[in-house]
Amino acid sequence: MADETTLTIGQLARRTGAAPSALRYYEEIGLLAPTVRVSGQRRYGPGAVGVVGTVLFLADVGFTLAEIGQLMEARSTSPRTWRDLARRKLAELDERIAEAQAARVAVEHAIACPHDDIITCPNFQDVVRRRLDGELLQEIRSP
Amino acid sequence: MADETTLTIGQLARRTGAAPSALRYYEEIGLLAPTVRVSGQRRYGPGAVGVVGTVLFLADVGFTLAEIGQLMEARSTSPRTWRDLARRKLAELDERIAEAQAARVAVEHAIACPHDDIITCPNFQDVVRRRLDGELLQEIRSP
DNA sequence: GAACAACCTCAAGTACCCTTGAAGTCAACC
DNA sequence: GGTTGACTTCAAGGGTACTTGAGGTTGTTC
Numbered sequence: 036m037a038d039e040t041t042l043t044i045g046q047l048a049r050r051t052g053a054a055p056s057a058l059r060y061y062e063e064i065g066l067l068a069p070t071v072r073v074s075g076q077r078r079y080g081p082g083a084v085g086v087v088g089t090v091l092f093l094a095d096v097g098f099t100l101a102e103i104g105q106l107m108e109a110r111s112t113s114p115r116t117w118r119d120l121a122r123r124k125l126a127e128l129d130e131r132i133a134e135a136q137a138a139r140v141a142v143e144h145a146i147a148c149p150h151d152d153i154i155t156c157p158n159f160q161d162v163v164r165r166r167l168d169g170e171l172l173q174e175i176r177s178p
Numbered sequence: 179m180a181d182e183t184t185l186t187i188g189q190l191a192r193r194t195g196a197a198p199s200a201l202r203y204y205e206e207i208g209l210l211a212p213t214v215r216v217s218g219q220r221r222y223g224p225g226a227v228g229v230v231g232t233v234l235f236l237a238d239v240g241f242t243l244a245e246i247g248q249l250m251e252a253r254s255t256s257p258r259t260w261r262d263l264a265r266r267k268l269a270e271l272d273e274r275i276a277e278a279q280a281a282r283v284a285v286e287h288a289i290a291c292p293h294d295d296i297i298t299c300p301n302f303q304d305v306v307r308r309r310l311d312g313e314l315l316q317e318i319r320s321p
Numbered sequence: 322g323a324a325c326a327a328c329c330t331c332a333a334g335t336a337c338c339c340t341t342g343a344a345g346t347c348a349a350c351c
Numbered sequence: 352g353g354t355t356g357a358c359t360t361c362a363a364g365g366g367t368a369c370t371t372g373a374g375g376t377t378g379t380t381c
Contacts, residue, residue, distance in 0.1 A: 088306035096281040111295040121289045128282045138239040139271045152254040163231035
């Protein structure tokens, strides 16, 4: 029977919902610190669940693994950096929400439109034109 | 001087904001119909701007290129399919919005938390625990 | 002592959406 | 007739986050 306070990679995987291969990958890219080995096999302390959970949560929130790496590093050493990164992501989330809501409205309009071929629908053409104009504006702003 | 009602790939690219390589790629995967060629070069009618604009808009909205392919095919032949696909994406957008809003709240809480190492913060631990429990529920729901 | 599950490493593959580079063609201009 | 710019094809590369497969070891169980 195994130690009860220590987890194998499979057990950690089950408790966190991350695949063992993903956990190995996280270790490989430096997101998770290398662990104690028992005859070659990784053993995790109970705290690992929280760490992996944090990683997964941050990934859900939209941080890339590289960003999560920075966050985990700044975690205890520099709460200021941590909060800066978090605030930046907050702005990104707001943007994403706004975009999704705009998209939602546009799709709703397209569905409500009585035309059979949407490309012929004036409403839709309007949406598309705005999309194209947005692109052009971006190009003009940063040439 | 060239025909005024017809566009080269570069001109179409400038009018739509899509790179020429992207337009060729769209054609390659069947998203854009192959066009007339003038001594080997693609020539697009004015309607192409709308078509490409539609593709770009749909991509923004979150459709994959494969889905956009289906949509373009169903466009005039089957408005019902079109609306079905659109409605499904609407639900997806709602989900995405809800997720982003939940993430926003969680990040806000994390920022507001007075703890220096967030992993030790009870609020944050709670967020992470909910994330893990959510995962487990999913696993139970679809084993 | 053989099977079995779960672990290990390392290289390569996957999915999506393109971009980049090499090598060449074509029309227009000087 | 040589350069320029925009076009052509085709194969390969790139970023992100993993997964998969081959080939091998360890520990437990029958």
